Amino acid sequence: MTAIQGSLSIGELSARTGVPTSTLRYYDELGLVRPAARDAGRRRYAESAVRDVGLILCFREIGFSLAEIESFVAGERESRQELIDRKLAELAERQHRIEVARSALEHGRRCPASEPMACTRFWSIIEDRLSGLSLEESHERAH
Template sequence: MAEQLTIGELARRTGVATSALRYWEDLGLLPAPARVSGQRRYPPSAVRLVGVVMLLRDVGFTLREVKAFIAARSPAGDGWRELYQRKLTELDQRIAQAQVARTVIAHGLACPHRDIFECSNFAGGVAALLAGSSLEEAHEEIHSH
């Protein structure tokens, strides 16, 4: 029989806490392991699967999305590509939002007012947001005058 790993050994090999491994198992990210005397025993391939979960999580996938990614795997299919494309689109949107936020903060730091609450641009941005503008629209509105 091939080497089987305890949950502690799997945790040591991957750097993932045993509590997280149990949680991932509960979510269906890891298949239910065999049990020996009530203790979990994982196949060596579980190390790689934990690595896949870690990689996908680190590039921005939620655990629900990781589960869909793992489920989309098939020998002949490339369903994972659609998931990657959706995540790429989402990341592009988040990057654009972060760039707008960075610009707004940089302009705030350049504000000559000692108290930013006294700045008409700041007050105008707050008013535009309260009126339903996006951050980008509010910022453009302030700087178009």
């Protein structure tokens, strides 16, 4: 096999990015990181593929799905701003849910009944959830 000058094998790209070769093949299937060429049937990537994989890793860590990353990369400036705005709203909602859960757990830690399973407030929260109230509403109602 004659390697294409300045290109990376899938193994080399994997080593440089820390991403398994199976994942790189999946990114290729999705069109996120395409090989620049094939040499004897083997994928060969341009140096810029390292940066492309880095972008995917960063966006995954932020919470973007692969479909959202694909839209972001392929999109226009305005559609990118919409994706960012939508992700910010999603993260704000997730943060709110985490804070509600944290509040409920902190109550469980300092519950006057000393045992959450024996706490009448705990069970009233469960009953309110079953009746359709949110955790936040149930917790507020119990206190």
